[in-house]
Amino acid sequence: MSILRHSISRGMIYLILMAGSVGMLLPLVWMTSSAFKPLHEVMRIPPTWIPEEPTLDNFRAVFAQFPFGRYFLNSLITSSLITLSVVITSAMAGYALARFHFPGRDFLFVLILSSLMVPFQTRMIPLYQLAIRFHLQDTLLGVMFPWLVDAFGIFLMRQFMMTIPADLVDAARIDGASELRIFWTIMLPLVRPAIAALAIFTFLGSWEEFLWPLIITSSDVSRTIPVGLQFFSEQYGTNVHWQMAGALIAALPMLVVFFVLQRQIIEGIALTGMKG
Amino acid sequence: MSSVLSQEAYGRMKTLHLNRRVRMWLWAYGFMAPSLILFVLIVLYPSIEALRLSLYRWSLFGSKEFVGLLNYQRMLRDPLFWQSIRVTLIWTIGVVPCVMVLGLATALALNQPWLMGRGVFRTIYFVPVMTSIVASAFVWRWLFEPTFGVVNWILRQIGVADPPGWLASTTWALPALMIAGIWKQVGYAMVLFLAGLQTIPRELKEAAEIDGASPWRTFWHVTLPLLNPTVVFVAVILVINAFRVFSIPYVMTSGGFTYLTPGGPLHSTRVFVLHIYDLAWKQFDFGYGAANAIVLLLMIMTVTLIQLRILQRPFEY
Numbered sequence: 393m394s395i396l397r398h399s400i401s402r403g404m405i406y407l408i409l410m411a412g413s414v415g416m417l418l419p420l421v422w423m424t425s426s427a428f429k430p431l432h433e434v435m436r437i438p439p440t441w442i443p444e445e446p447t448l449d450n451f452r453a454v455f456a457q458f459p460f461g462r463y464f465l466n467s468l469i470t471s472s473l474i475t476l477s478v479v480i481t482s483a484m485a486g487y488a489l490a491r492f493h494f495p496g497r498d499f500l501f502v503l504i505l506s507s508l509m510v511p512f513q514t515r516m517i518p519l520y521q522l523a524i525r526f527h528l529q530d531t532l533l534g535v536m537f538p539w540l541v542d543a544f545g546i547f548l549m550r551q552f553m554m555t556i557p558a559d560l561v562d563a564a565r566i567d568g569a570s571e572l573r574i575f576w577t578i579m580l581p582l583v584r585p586a587i588a589a590l591a592i593f594t595f596l597g598s599w600e601e602f603l604w605p606l607i608i609t610s611s612d613v614s615r616t617i618p619v620g621l622q623f624f625s626e627q628y629g630t631n632v633h634w635q636m637a638g639a640l641i642a643a644l645p646m647l648v649v650f651f652v653l654q655r656q657i658i659e660g661i662a663l664t665g666m667k668g
Numbered sequence: 669m670s671s672v673l674s675q676e677a678y679g680r681m682k683t684l685h686l687n688r689r690v691r692m693w694l695w696a697y698g699f700m701a702p703s704l705i706l707f708v709l710i711v712l713y714p715s716i717e718a719l720r721l722s723l724y725r726w727s728l729f730g731s732k733e734f735v736g737l738l739n740y741q742r743m744l745r746d747p748l749f750w751q752s753i754r755v756t757l758i759w760t761i762g763v764v765p766c767v768m769v770l771g772l773a774t775a776l777a778l779n780q781p782w783l784m785g786r787g788v789f790r791t792i793y794f795v796p797v798m799t800s801i802v803a804s805a806f807v808w809r810w811l812f813e814p815t816f817g818v819v820n821w822i823l824r825q826i827g828v829a830d831p832p833g834w835l836a837s838t839t840w841a842l843p844a845l846m847i848a849g850i851w852k853q854v855g856y857a858m859v860l861f862l863a864g865l866q867t868i869p870r871e872l873k874e875a876a877e878i879d880g881a882s883p884w885r886t887f888w889h890v891t892l893p894l895l896n897p898t899v900v901f902v903a904v905i906l907v908i909n910a911f912r913v914f915s916i917p918y919v920m921t922s923g924g925f926t927y928l929t930p931g932g933p934l935h936s937t938r939v940f941v942l943h944i945y946d947l948a949w950k951q952f953d954f955g956y957g958a959a960n961a962i963v964l965l966l967m968i969m970t971v972t973l974i975q976l977r978i979l980q981r982p983f984e985y
Binding site for chain 1: 692693695696697699700702703704706707709710711712713714715717718721728770774777778780782783789790791792793794795796798799800801802803804806807808810811815816818821851854855856859860862863908911912914915918919922941944945948949954957958961962964965968969972
């Protein structure tokens, strides 16, 4: 009796998990299938899940009207440089805060921690003012500059570097190693998992950023994929089949990254609590 | 003689030591410098400047006019301010508990030792988190299309004769956006809960089971109390995300067949950040926009301080 109840409840759990999976995947399946359908088939009721008249025309149309290569390049350049800057500045500042004694250290640390409470959305009007003063509207530097340093990254690096035994650094100092050498050859290799997590999340976060590029870009010179996709949709509002092809192209790079780095991403979220 | 010598030696040692200390300070400031310069420029200055701007009337192009607290007084009488606060609170109250419950339930199921295909389920539930937010919003916009959309097709299949007009309706537009928001975040909460559950020793649950506690009682009296720090942490992150939500409402309510305006129809989906964006970049009311942005800061600070009070430890990582 108890065994029967047991297996029924286990079966229920499988069933609920599978129903949930259908809900999670349905939007993506619909997007993918619509991207390969002509418009009249996208509109068909009941919907066809596997295209009956499969076509690649949507992709041809999208690539003809939508400088996807340019947006992709803009996203790649801005996200890579932001990641580089955040990793370097966070690791350096984290090292100073974790392993040096200097006047003002605790004040700086508290200041950086408190700034975590100030959301980007509160700073965005003054940041826009700065962008105008330095003529950064509609440039790649304009897209990047609000993100070049990350208080959370500094905090994260400091926390990880605190866990590295001080003896290790002191021993190297007695051996006469320079501070730069200690930082580069001892500290950095020891906190590699944290750096990897920080780099992955900074890159993904920059890749996905929508609000700031919406504010600062006004032409294809600087549009990144998310705003480029939105701009495209505003131009061709009713062409669902093209929109779905565009959405699929835009979603693909991050999904590929996810399947390649799945373990690091999921463990990284658990490790740092960061949002992908 | 010998005492003079040793004093000299002591003095030299002291100078050496001081030199070393100053040298270490310089190294430290050197390591801090790149971060500090950028931090002052893009975090500290804009935070203070936002507060200052909130006391001015400024249209970006003209000169700034000091108006004291007038922007804040105007807010109290501004129906759009209250509307956007209302929409944001509905979003928070609707989305956060749903994401928490669904995320925790999924994590509990995936944490069962007998479960097969754990990795596959985890990947599936996490895929929405990794799907481009603009692309997701596009798809949901069409899924909710009243006549040929999949959502209403399913509703008709299960016997709803007159399904809602979703994004075209002032009542149903916000729930439609919230469903998309929940879908996007469940996997994220699940991963955090799974990590939390793995820190709970299995022996504790086994002990409760041997004592004859039902799974339900074990959950309420053993698992949940031990998971408390994770629950608070996830709740705070989700509430802050809810206060700052922008992309899903903006994309889902703009473009498309009807050419809706973002935040529409009739401001029924005007979340707070969309309100700030609209004030500043559509109406060029930058001073008033800054004052609204300060209110957002106060909302987020309140939640963060409550979290600190509950956990009594500054950070829980």
